Amino acid sequence: MKPSWDDAPDWAKYLAMDGDGFWSFYEDRPEWAEEANEWWLGFDSTDDSRWSQYGACDESGIDWGQAFDTLEARP
Numbered sequence: 001m002k003p004s005w006d007d008a009p010d011w012a013k014y015l016a017m018d019g020d021g022f023w024s025f026y027e028d029r030p031e032w033a034e035e036a037n038e039w040w041l042g043f044d045s046t047d048d049s050r051w052s053q054y055g056a057c058d059e060s061g062i063d064w065g066q067a068f069d070t071l072e073a074r075p
Contacts, residue, residue, distance in 0.1 A: 005075060
């Protein structure tokens with residue numbers, strides 16, 4: 001299930017789901033890595049505290065191939 005922004009860490013500015021169904025919060029805007037089918041923070045990002053994986057998502061009707069379209073900014 002998609003996490004609520006109410007549960008987001010204070011530092012989180014973005015939320016997105018990878019192609020494997022895992023949701024993650026990010027401090028910086030991630031980039032879509034098409035071949036890996038996941039969001040990432042780029043080569044210059046070495047601080048793992050800048051993202052937090054939330055957990056598996058098993059929502060029927062989700063087109064995992066469209067995960068690139070799940071990025072949203074904190075409201």
